[in-house]
Amino acid sequence: MINEKTYYLFNAGRLSRKDNTLKFTAIDQDGVEGSIRYIPIESVSDLFCFGALDANASLFNFLGKQQIAVHFFDFYEHYTGSFLPKEYLLAGKMQIEQTRHYISKGKRIVIASKFIEGASANILKNLRYYQSRGKDLQSIIESIEKFSGQIKSVVEIDELMGIEGNIRQKYYESFDLIINDFSMGGRSKQPPSNEINSLISFGNMMCYSLCLGQIYHTQMNPTISFLHEPGFRRFSLALDLSEIFKPILVDRVIFKVLNKREIQAKDFDFQGNKVLLKDASRKIFVRAFEERLNETIRHRSLNRNVSYKHLVKLECYKLTKHILGMEEYKPFKIWW
Template identity: 30%
Template sequence: MPAASRTYWLLNPCRLRRQDDSIRVEREGKPPAFVPIEDVRDIIALAEVDLNTSMISLLNKHRVAIHILSHYGDYAGSFLPAETSVSGTVALNQARIASDDGESLTIARSLVDTAAFNIRRVIDRKLLTRPYGVLTEALEAATTREQLMAAEGNFRRSAWEALDTKLPDWLQLDGRSRRPPRNAGNAVISFINGTVYARILTGLRLTPLHTGVAFLHASTQRHRHSLALDLAEVFKPLFAERILLRLANRKQLKKHHFDVGTNQAMLSEAGREFIVKTVRDDLAESVNHRTLGRKVTYDELIYLDALALTRTCLEGTPYKPFRIWW
């Protein structure tokens, strides 16, 4: 993953224009800002963005993706530059593995188990010991993706109930809800999940993997990059549930961070800015990697996991998804 470049977050409506080899960011009532294109890895837009063909050409030349999220944090779409990391060998092997019931189920089972492991580690190991044991037994018995996802759904319901015991009343999920989220806690989870999905998509695009060929989620899903959904299962707990718990425990989330209506809630402008800053800071946080013997950022962990899956498709190395070890 390019070390010098970084993610830029657009929180307000703006116009992006090319000026030499820089991006000119024009916002109403403010002087234009200039960003060297070499400094940009990807852009996550949480508001309306206006582009022209010259700007698109510059983004494509430097392989910069723009991911669009809705007001609720749902993934709405992306501008993705032309593929340059493509490998016919990797793509063919990836498709072959995904088409093989035995091999694809092994990877899918590992994804579900690891996601549950990470959720349990983040929320409460004791409270989720029994649900995790039930999940493990169900995974061993499962023979289809649908059975794996059903087992995962049952575990997640138990996890959300456990999570609610650690949150103040006004932030409790009361069951997971999306599009739109019903309450403040769900609004935080949905918003962060959308940013995680976008970051994973960027990481995958730096590898030869095909984002439309998945092992857990159906590869036939339209308007979705199914492989990004697979990896998102593993990484969402590291960010969404973990950040919600931390901010709640520190009493940093306030009522003014949300716009709440009848059976729906979304982050206010202040809330969006606060959550984006929190996610951005977490992505830059680093830990000592037990295998590499050096510090890596949370952002790099995503890329390393994509590389591990690439090696599985290229060399047949067993895929071991990222597990929280600290």
């Protein structure tokens, strides 16, 4: 059996079907065709497109039948949308129960609180890791522990979002202490104002797309969320789930590529008030992100090795069971 994996298309080009194979033809700025790459369809789980993609309806019909999602990013590294095949697993009972859990203030706050509980636990794990390696992070750890202790008493989503904001603000203060040779100076998103913010924005979009892809393989509707308001973004449930995984999938990769100097100051493109990754450094980050996803840990409940990517899928299944009243949802927290 061929293992499915994510393919990243960095160059502009044309994607077409050739029998049961995907054919990608690179096209330069002058419209001249370049190298051709063939991708066996059975090896593809999803596609990430960072360059202009020329494709027709026939190609997307083919991708839809093969249950392959395509995620698109623009020139400025912004996530712009996804092609998702027909929701082949959506079920009426799940749709009803998911909606009930959103409408019920009590049920919604339970799930939303779990997302922040998991996120804060994984943030603290990161901080304690670097504290044990000589970084002076104790005051930040204590502040986040204090904010985390308020989660269980919250009864309003706005209050919960306020706590999440306070935790993130303190957490981002640690980046200047953890990362060598770069200064973050606070979080800036649109546009990212420096190198660290550029990596955070890009990495968070990667994590969001990953979560969206895993939600697709469950019965849940990705547009019905609990922490973030539905409609803030179309697939807001992916935003909810990504809160848990950003510290361990995105932030740890950022610390690695910068502190090991795999990405340096020369690898960024400064355009006025915005800072973007150059093509080569984007590929370096994506490679490091994929390596992180493919790392395995010994799962305590399953008693077998699972990858970080599979942990995201398991999180979706746990949330599904909670919504259907089968098992209480407990967010993923690093235990090692």
